[in-house]
Amino acid sequence: MSADAVPGRYVSRLAVDPVSQRSVITSEWLKLTTLKSSWITMAVGVGSLALLGGVIGFFTNRAWDQTRPARQAAFEPVAASLGGVRFAELAIGVLGVLFVTGEYGTGMIRSSLTAVPRRLPVVWAKALVFGVTTLVLTEIASFVGFFIGQAALGTHSVALSSDGALRAVIGTGLYLTVVAVIGVALGFIIRSTAGGIAALVGILLVLPGVFLILPQSWQDDLGPYLPSTAGSAVYDLRPAPGSLDPWPGFTVFCLYAIVGLVAAAFVLNRRDA
Amino acid sequence: MIQARGLSKKYGEKTAVDHLEFTVRPGIVTGFLGPNGAGKSTTMRMILGLDRPTEGSVTVDGKAYADLPAPLHEVGALLEARSVHTGRSAYNHLRVLAATHGIADSRVHEVIELVGLGDVARRRAGAFSLGMGQRLGIAATLLGDPGTLILDEPVNGLDPDGILWIRNLLKGLAGEGRTVFVSSHLMSEMSLTAEHLIVIGKGRLIADLPIAEMIGSASRASVLVRSPDAARLRELLAGPDVTVTSRQAGELEVVGMTAPQIGDIAAADGIAIHELTPHRASLEEAFMELTNDSIEFHGGTTVGAHDEAARGVA
Ligand SMILES: Nc1ncnc2c1ncn2[C@@H]1O[C@H](COP(=O)(O)OP(=O)(O)OP(=O)(O)O)[C@@H](O)[C@H]1O
Ligand SMILES: [Mg+2]
Numbered sequence: 001m002s003a004d005a006v007p008g009r010y011v012s013r014l015a016v017d018p019v020s021q022r023s024v025i026t027s028e029w030l031k032l033t034t035l036k037s038s039w040i041t042m043a044v045g046v047g048s049l050a051l052l053g054g055v056i057g058f059f060t061n062r063a064w065d066q067t068r069p070a071r072q073a074a075f076e077p078v079a080a081s082l083g084g085v086r087f088a089e090l091a092i093g094v095l096g097v098l099f100v101t102g103e104y105g106t107g108m109i110r111s112s113l114t115a116v117p118r119r120l121p122v123v124w125a126k127a128l129v130f131g132v133t134t135l136v137l138t139e140i141a142s143f144v145g146f147f148i149g150q151a152a153l154g155t156h157s158v159a160l161s162s163d164g165a166l167r168a169v170i171g172t173g174l175y176l177t178v179v180a181v182i183g184v185a186l187g188f189i190i191r192s193t194a195g196g197i198a199a200l201v202g203i204l205l206v207l208p209g210v211f212l213i214l215p216q217s218w219q220d221d222l223g224p225y226l227p228s229t230a231g232s233a234v235y236d237l238r239p240a241p242g243s244l245d246p247w248p249g250f251t252v253f254c255l256y257a258i259v260g261l262v263a264a265a266f267v268l269n270r271r272d273a
Numbered sequence: 274m275i276q277a278r279g280l281s282k283k284y285g286e287k288t289a290v291d292h293l294e295f296t297v298r299p300g301i302v303t304g305f306l307g308p309n310g311a312g313k314s315t316t317m318r319m320i321l322g323l324d325r326p327t328e329g330s331v332t333v334d335g336k337a338y339a340d341l342p343a344p345l346h347e348v349g350a351l352l353e354a355r356s357v358h359t360g361r362s363a364y365n366h367l368r369v370l371a372a373t374h375g376i377a378d379s380r381v382h383e384v385i386e387l388v389g390l391g392d393v394a395r396r397r398a399g400a401f402s403l404g405m406g407q408r409l410g411i412a413a414t415l416l417g418d419p420g421t422l423i424l425d426e427p428v429n430g431l432d433p434d435g436i437l438w439i440r441n442l443l444k445g446l447a448g449e450g451r452t453v454f455v456s457s458h459l460m461s462e463m464s465l466t467a468e469h470l471i472v473i474g475k476g477r478l479i480a481d482l483p484i485a486e487m488i489g490s491a492s493r494a495s496v497l498v499r500s501p502d503a504a505r506l507r508e509l510l511a512g513p514d515v516t517v518t519s520r521q522a523g524e525l526e527v528v529g530m531t532a533p534q535i536g537d538i539a540a541a542d543g544i545a546i547h548e549l550t551p552h553r554a555s556l557e558e559a560f561m562e563l564t565n566d567s568i569e570f571h572g573g574t575t576v577g578a579h580d581e582a583a584r585g586v587a
Contacts, residue, residue, distance in 0.1 A: 009299050010450035014418040017375030018342035027372035034365040035358070102358060110323060110356035111366075111413065115373040117322040117339040272324040 021121050028125040032099065032133065041098070042137065045091030049172070050141040052084030053149030061154050076238050077158045078168045081149020082142065085172050085235070089179050089204060089228075092134055096183020097196035099130055104191045113273045123265045127184045134180035139173035164237045167246060171234035174250065178231060178257045179204065185260030188268050204228045224249070227256045274299055274452055275320060275421065279329030282315050282476075289315040291476035292329065297454045299420070302447045304467030304484070305456040308564050312476040313456040314353045317425050321350050333421055345374050345417030351410045353425040353456075359399025363390055363409045366398055370413055384412040403430030411442070421452040428462060440466050460560035474564045487560075496532045498525040499548035506544050510535065523547075 017023060032038050057080060064072070103109040116122050146169045150157035160166055183200055190196040208226050211219055223229060224244045233239055233249025244252060275297040282290040290312040297303045307313050318324040320331050322338040330337065333348050341347045357366050367381045385394045388408040393401070398409060407430055414422060424443070428436045443466055447453040457463050463470060463484070470487055472480040480487065500506050503523045510517055515529040527535060532551045539546050 008450050010420045012346065012418040012420065014346065014380060015375075015377065016343050016346040016417060019344070019373050023373050023375055027369050030365065030369045030372050031358075031361075034362070034369070035360045037360060102360070106358045106360075107352075107354050107356040108358040108361075110352055110354065111370060113323060114321050114350055114352075114356075115345055115370050117341070117344055272318075 019116055019118075019121070021124065024116055024121040024125040025129060027115075028122070028129040032129055035102070037098065037102075038095065041091050041095040042133075045088040045095070045176075046137045046141040048087040048091065049082070049084040049138060049176075050144040051148065052087060053081035053145040054152045056080050056083045057149040057152030057154075057157075061152060061156060064156065074238075075156070077150065077153055077156055078146070078162075078165050078237050079235075080153065081146045082168065082172050082235065083149075084141075084145055085176070088138065088141070088176055090201070092138070092176050093179045093183040093200045093204065094197055096130055096134075096180045097187040097190075097200055098193060099126060100184055100187025101191060101193040101196050104187075105193055110273055119268050120265050123184075123188060123261065123268055127181050127261055130184055131177050131181050135173060135177040138176040139170065142169050142172040145172075168235040168237055171246065171250070175231050175234055175253070178250075178253050181257040182227070182260050185257065185264040188264035189260070225252055227253055230256075274335075275331065275333055275423075275454060276335075277316070277320075277329070277331040280316065280319060280326055280331050281328040282312070282319060282324060283327045288476055290319070290326075293473065293476070293478055295471050295478060295481055297452055297471070298469070299452040300447060300450050301468040302443050302453045302455060302466050303469045303471060304463035305454060305471050305473070306458065306460060306463055306560065307456075307473040307479075308458055310475075311458075311473045311564075313458075313473065314425050315476075316473075317350070317352070317423055317454075317456060320423060321348070321352075343374050343417070345370065345376075345419065347417075347419050348421045348423060349414035349417060349419040350422075351407075351414045351424040351427055353429075355406060357398045357406065357409060357413075359397065361398055362395050363398050363401070363412070364394040366409065367412060367416060370416055374417055376416060380416065380418075384415045387415065388412040404432060404435050407431055407435070411439070419451070422446060422454065424453075424455045426456055426458075428457070428459075436462070460557045472560070472563060479563055494528070494531075495552050496527045496530065496535055497548065497550040497552055498527060498535060498546065499523055500525070500539065500544055500546050502544045505542075506539055509538055509542060509544075 060067075060075070060080060103112060112122055113119055146160065146165070150159075158165060160169070182203070183196075186196045186199050190199055204227060208223070208229055211223050211226060220242055224242055230244055230249040231253030233244045234246045234253075236243070243249065277293045277295050280290055280293040281288070293312075293316060305313050305316070315324060316331075319326050320333065320338060333341065338344060338348065361369070364381065364385065367384065368378065371378070371381050385391055388411050390405065390408055390412065393405065398406065401409065407427065411427065414424065422443075427439050427443075431439065443453050443455060455463075455466065467484055470480065470482060470484050471478070498506065501523060503519065503525055507517050507519070507525055510525075510527060510530065512529070515527065518526045520526065532549050536546060536549055
């Protein structure tokens with residue numbers, strides 16, 4: 001690769017491949033799996049999704065006779081078994097942010113960008129590696145959560161073949177995968193861990209609440225398009241009136257993630273590291 | 274080979290690097306010297322494509338760094354600021370970098386042994402001492418077996434053993450025909466390692482010369498003479514190319530004449546000499562002389578009103 005024609009100039013005999021999107025993906029996979037914090041945070045997210053449904057089911061079942069009829073009528077067994085999604089969302093979103101801001105905080109980003117000076121492959125690789133990892137793990141956890149939850153619900157349970165159940169279970173994993181990508185994008189845009197997590201919580205959890213103080217017409221027109229509101233349509237079997245349909249809602253949520261990722265690529269390319 | 278042409282960097286209003294022109298050649302260690310804040314680290318970050326030049330360009334072997342297909346194979350860099358994730362082991366840190374270039378695990382082990390981190394390679398890099406961290410940085414630099422090495426203050430935080438190790442390593446690497454570009458703000462260190470010097474101050478190029486020339490050009494040789502009969506000797510020494518100053522009674526500082534010449538003159542007139550010490554300006558002094566006008570941060574020697582005035586000037 002070096003100009004070997006020049007006499008006296010050093011010529012390396014080390015076998016090296018040019019940097020490619022594939023090799024950067026391998027590198028990002030190693031980065032994700034060689035940090036203890038990744039394993040812990042992922043375990044918290046996946047574990048809560050898989051197990052919280054069982055806990056909710058168990059207590060719902062035990063307290064059923066003391067539950068008011070109105071609440072009994074509103075009870076939705078699929079959502080109960082997937083109740084861990086709120087917790088999983090936080091853990092996975094935070095891990096997505098941390099996957100990037102951890103590099104800025106420690107200075108690792110300078111090593112990463114010296115190895116991959118075209119920079120953008122790093123954005124795509126991080127989103128892909130963390131997105132796919134999240135998809136696989138949360139789909140498994142979502143099914144586990146559903147079955148454990150339904151088992152714990154006993155006579156109040158439903159089957160996976162019941163209306164919308166399969167969509168909700170698969171949709172939960174899909175929703176969390178998009179959250180993962182949004183976390184990565186926010187990490188690149190904001191670069192600090194505290195700021196990134198604040199932005200993530202603000203966008204996913206606080207924004208829908210803030211909207212409640214806006215004029216009713218705004219709430220009706222824009223409310224359904226808020227990221228987490230649109231995204232949750234894919235797994236919510238008792239949607240609020242005016243909500244987007246499951247797949248259009250999920251598509252809107254995906255668009256947010258894509259816009260975020262493009263913004264991340266744009267700022268990474270422009271800024272000094 | 275590193276080539277900078279009109280290389281400039283501004284951070285807002287502040288000019289950190291100002292139209293630098295230089296070429297760093299292979300086969301020798303080139304020292305990059307300048308006082309604190311001169312712009313050395315900024316220049317090096319621009320070579321590596323981490324900071325974007327405001328104006329001008331810099332290339333490695335004729336290409337912008339970002340256009341190198343396998344950058345770690347062409348350029349190895351040790352930055353001033355730490356650039357390792359503290360939660361990862363040294364071994365895994367190097368594996369992560371190796372993966373981007375498809376570099377084999379055997380090479381990772383090789384560089385770990387080379388820098389002497391074999392026993393601690395599985396420990397978290399965050400628990401490393403300054404010196405161990407520096408060695409890990411060197412390992413990363415050598416990972417791709419690059420033809421060009423860029424090191425920002427590599428001896429920072431190293432003990433004398435470590436400094437000697439780096440010095441020999443760099444000379445060895447240059448001896449193999451590699452381009453070695455090392456920054457420092459210590460002239461004395463550079464005089465032991467580098468063959469060529471690029472000196473900058475306030476972002477501007479001050480000197481670009483072989484180190485031997487630097488020593489010759491800036492050293493103002495003088496001779497210190499102590500004699501009970503200094504006043505008479507002073508008259509005898511007077512001449513067109515000779516300046517004699519006296520800081521205290523019985524002591525002369527002579528520029529423009531060698532110690533033997535002075536001794537002969539004194540002997541001829543029977544003047545007693547108690548001391549005759551030739552004094553060459555050290556490299557450190559030569560460097561200070563060179564960069565005196567371009568020091569960013571002058572330290573005050575006294576505290577108080579005087580300091581305020583100094584700050585006003587800077
Ligand atoms: N990211 C930045 N933002 C603003 N100013 C900067 C930045 N980086 C460097 N500077 C300024 O640019 C100038 C050059 O800094 P630089 O770190 O390149 O100097 P240096 O020669 O490496 O100094 P030292 O010997 O202390 O390491 C300094 O005045 C510094 O304050
Ligand atoms: Mg510096």
